[in-house]
Amino acid sequence: MGVILLLTLFYHELFAIAFSEELARVSGIRTSFINAVLVLLTALSVVLAMKLVGIMLISSMLIVPAASALQLARGFKVCILLAAAQGCGSVIIGIIISILSNLPASASIVMVNLLLFSIAFLTRRTIYPKNSN
Numbered sequence: 001m002g003v004i005l006l007l008t009l010f011y012h013e014l015f016a017i018a019f020s021e022e023l024a025r026v027s028g029i030r031t032s033f034i035n036a037v038l039v040l041l042t043a044l045s046v047v048l049a050m051k052l053v054g055i056m057l058i059s060s061m062l063i064v065p066a067a068s069a070l071q072l073a074r075g076f077k078v079c080i081l082l083a084a085a086q087g088c089g090s091v092i093i094g095i096i097i098s099i100l101s102n103l104p105a106s107a108s109i110v111m112v113n114l115l116l117f118s119i120a121f122l123t124r125r126t127i128y129p130k131n132s133n
Helices: 002-009 011-019 021-026 031-053 055-072 076-101 105-127
Strands: none
Touching (some): 002 011, 011 021, 011 031, 011 076, 021 031, 031 055, 055 076, 055 105, 076 105
8 A cells, every 4th residue: 555655646756767867867856765765665565575475476476567568558657557457457367267276376376467468468569560671
């Protein structure tokens, strides 16, 4: 809950830093403070969740939804929302699959994440094919 609150409070600063850290600094944003907040939030999330679900699942939940969202999103806000939706959706679907098929929940969640990434990757390649000369 605290992560969502801080993300909401510092949305514009995070967007500016993601776009260009130098431009954000020139615009008067305290980039070192915002970067420190981002690192602390990430570290806190990883440490608290690692005790709960393990490092493999945490790595998957941090990297794969963001990579999938970057395949499809055309803006920063949409990217954040898509990544959050995939993260939550993959956990729910993965747990349901693990219950129905008697598989480990973490492995099911990782496989759902990878499936969703594959779909996003193929969708991007279909919608935006490379120009071949």
